[in-house]
Amino acid sequence: MPRTSIAFLALALFAVPARADQALDLGPRLFDGSAGAVASLPKFNFTPSRPPAQAEPKRSKQSGSDLFYFSPEEAAEGMKLFGSKPPAPAAGDFTFDDDVPADIQTQMRSDLAFVGGVSGDGATPLHQEIFGELSGAVYSAFFKSRVTAVGMSNCGSSNAVACVKPFFDPSKMWLTQNYIRFSHPQIARMMVVYHEARHTETSNSNWYHASCPSPFRDAEGNEIRSIWTGSSLAGEPACDSTPRGSYGSSTIMLKNIQLKCTSCTAKVRMDAGLYADDQFGRIIGEDARRQMIEDFKK
Amino acid sequence: MRRAAAAALALAWLAAACKVRPAPVPPAPVPAAGRLALLEDVLQAKNDNDPRLDSAFSALSEEEKIQFRAKYRAMPAESRNERGTVVYLLGQNLASADDWGFLREVAGEEPCLSLLACTKGGRAGPGDEVTLAYPALVALKRAEAALEAGESVAEARAVIAAAEAAGAPAAARLAERLQKRFP
Numbered sequence: 001m002p003r004t005s006i007a008f009l010a011l012a013l014f015a016v017p018a019r020a021d022q023a024l025d026l027g028p029r030l031f032d033g034s035a036g037a038v039a040s041l042p043k044f045n046f047t048p049s050r051p052p053a054q055a056e057p058k059r060s061k062q063s064g065s066d067l068f069y070f071s072p073e074e075a076a077e078g079m080k081l082f083g084s085k086p087p088a089p090a091a092g093d094f095t096f097d098d099d100v101p102a103d104i105q106t107q108m109r110s111d112l113a114f115v116g117g118v119s120g121d122g123a124t125p126l127h128q129e130i131f132g133e134l135s136g137a138v139y140s141a142f143f144k145s146r147v148t149a150v151g152m153s154n155c156g157s158s159n160a161v162a163c164v165k166p167f168f169d170p171s172k173m174w175l176t177q178n179y180i181r182f183s184h185p186q187i188a189r190m191m192v193v194y195h196e197a198r199h200t201e202t203s204n205s206n207w208y209h210a211s212c213p214s215p216f217r218d219a220e221g222n223e224i225r226s227i228w229t230g231s232s233l234a235g236e237p238a239c240d241s242t243p244r245g246s247y248g249s250s251t252i253m254l255k256n257i258q259l260k261c262t263s264c265t266a267k268v269r270m271d272a273g274l275y276a277d278d279q280f281g282r283i284i285g286e287d288a289r290r291q292m293i294e295d296f297k298k
Numbered sequence: 299m300r301r302a303a304a305a306a307l308a309l310a311w312l313a314a315a316c317k318v319r320p321a322p323v324p325p326a327p328v329p330a331a332g333r334l335a336l337l338e339d340v341l342q343a344k345n346d347n348d349p350r351l352d353s354a355f356s357a358l359s360e361e362e363k364i365q366f367r368a369k370y371r372a373m374p375a376e377s378r379n380e381r382g383t384v385v386y387l388l389g390q391n392l393a394s395a396d397d398w399g400f401l402r403e404v405a406g407e408e409p410c411l412s413l414l415a416c417t418k419g420g421r422a423g424p425g426d427e428v429t430l431a432y433p434a435l436v437a438l439k440r441a442e443a444a445l446e447a448g449e450s451v452a453e454a455r456a457v458i459a460a461a462e463a464a465g466a467p468a469a470a471r472l473a474e475r476l477q478k479r480f481p
Contacts, residue, residue, distance in 0.1 A: 107344075114347050159424045182413035183379045184429050186346040220474055225427075225467070265351045267386050274435055278428050278468065 070166060070199075071237070075206040078166030082202055094144060097151040100175070107180045108150065111189050116140040120260040126295040127256045130249050134256050143193070146200040147173045161192045164199040166206040173197065185271040187254065191279065195250040207246050212239040213284060224281050239284045243292045247282040254279070255296050333358065334365045337387070341380050351387070358391040367400050375416040382432040389440035398453035401437040405469065406460035427468040434461050434469035438476065445480045455480075 096105050120134030132138040153174035155163035161178045164170065173196050179189065199206050214234035216224045224233055233239070240247040254276035258269050283289050333355065340348050358366065370384040385404050392398060410416035413425035428435065438461055441454035462473040 110345070114345065117347070159426075178424060182425060182429070183377045185379045185382065185432065186344070188426070188429060218471070220471070220478075222471065222474075263347075265347050265349065267351050267383065268346050270386070270436070270439055271346065274432075274439070275428055 070164075070206065070208060072205065072208050074167045075202075075208045078168075078170045078206060079202045081167065082170050092144070094147050095149050097149065099152050100150060101152075104152075104175060104177075104180050107189075108175070108193075111186055111193070112140065112143065114186055115143075115190050115194075117263065118257065118261050119263045120256065121262050122260055123256050124252065124260075124295045124298050126243055126248075126252050126292065130244060130252060134260050139194075139253075143197050146197045147171060149173075150175060152176070161189070162196045164196050164206070166199065166202060170200050170202045170206065173200070185267075185275075187257070187268055187271040188275055191250050191254055191275050194253055195246040198246040198249045204244075207240070207244070207249075209237045209245070209247075210239045210241040210284060211235055211237050212282075216284075218281055239282050241283075241285045241288055243283065243288050243295070247279055248288065248292065251276050251279040251283070252292065252295070255292075259296065333362050334369065337366065337369065337384070341383060346379075346383075351383070355387045355390065358388070360394070363388060363391060363397065370400075370404075375410055376413055378410065378413065378429050378432040382436045385433050385436040385440075389436065392440070392444075392450070395453075398450065398457070401440060401457045402453075402460045405434045405437040405441075405457045405473075406464045407434060407466075409464060409466035409469075427466075431466040431469040434464065434466055435472060437461070438469060438472050442476055445476070 116136040116139060118134070118136045118139070123131070123134040127134060131142055148171040149169070150173050153163065153165075153176065154160065155174055155176050159178070160176050162176065163174050164172070165174065173193070201207060212224070212233045212235060216232070216234040216239075218224050242248055243252065254272040257264060258273035258276060261269060261272075264272075280289075280292065283292060336350065336354055340350055340354075366384055366388055370381055370388075373381055373384075375381070381404075385401070388397065388400060392401075408417070410425070410430045412418060413429065416430075437457055441457040444450045444454040458473045458476050461469040462477065464470070
């Protein structure tokens with residue numbers, strides 16, 4: 001209930017006539033604790049006031065079919081609130097909120113150290129454009145120039161691992177307990193973290209997702225479903241129409257690790273390929289897909 | 299004089315003895331329990347980029363492979379990465395019918411429905427399809443490598459068929475792609 005309405009109702013209560021004979025016995029009665037004495041209220045037609053313009057806007061309903069979703073309008077709201085600034089040079093380390101459990105902090109730092117230690121033999125053109133060389137230092141700078149703080153949230157789904165809420169703080173990444181709760185290959189956690197890091201870019205409308213086509217089928221004609229929930233993705237805002245969005249950039253990162261990482265174990269390269277091939281399914285639009293396929297050959 | 303000569307002789311002998319280089323000692327075979335302990339250590343570290351994954355598990359003996367398979371079966375089904383790591387290491391050491399039989403067994407496992415409890419919860423449980431099918435996917439990647447090399451073709455096809463029949467979505471999709479690629 002808006003505060004102004006509550007305040008008005010409180011004022012109306014104080015305005016009850018002191019004398020019973022002046023009271024209109026039409027409204028609800030108040031029990032004031034004294035025997036026999038009953039105060040009554042005048043009839044009052046309550047009409048809620050309209051919320052002020054600056055009240056919290058309606059948030060995107062999370063369908064539960066996939067992971068956390070924010071709309072183009074919410075991305076625009078983030079831009080309005082926080083400005084369309086490009087990622088700043090990595091000034092320092094990101095911070096964890098006090099409520100981020102120590103084991104999640106340790107795992108995330110360990111995972112980032114893992115990515116921060118990789119090196120490779122060249123990088124594909126799209127990787128060069130988005131990240132730069134395949135190098136741990138480049139990946140670290142990419143992350144630290146975008147994410148300044150990490151907090152805890154449920155990210156709108158019991159299946160979520162991480163999210164960014166651009167309308168709240170576009171430089172903050174939220175993790176869920178799922179980050180360490182389950183047994184994932186290390187590259188899977190990094191895929192999620194770098195996907196979300198891309199969502200911090202207000203200057204690119206936070207790379208909000210495109211709606212998947214309906215029906216949404218793979219090359220074999222099978223319906224593409226969310227790998228997180230098993231739900232149909234047809235019509236859901238869970239795709240990218242560009243190689244440069246969150247799905248595209250994390251796929252490009254993983255594919256480069258699969259193909260060009262020289263400091264990775266064969267297991268890491270295999271894992272990167274498994275998750276990249278799956279993420280590639282979220283890229284819609286023939287041009288974008290063709291561009292990525294060609295990129296991976298270089 | 300005699301003493302001096304004897305001392306000189308002793309010194310000469312000692313010097314000659316010091317020049318003798320010991321015969322090269324062959325590396326001691328790693329006891330089976332040693333590699334199992336090493337596996338435990340690698341799994342505990344939770345570092346998929348541990349270089350020991352590439353260097354410390356080659357040429358596993360039959361005894362070691364039996365121990366690794368037992369380790370796999372003893373792990374909770376929800377330990378997807380750990381289980382997949384064991385499959386990965388055994389997949390680097392394929393020699394016998396039993397080795398391929400194990401990959402077939404993994405590929406044909408009942409689908410894991412949820413990372414919370416593989417056998418419960420329906421598909422609404424937490425977990426992405428790739429992680430849920432991870433051990434089977436690792437087995438399939440090994441089968442793919444065999445087919446690319448034109449080796450153990452029948453065994454590799456049996457692994458793919460097992461994954462397709464088991465029906466874990468991500469594994470079934472990869473199996474379908476491999477069936478088309480290697481008709």
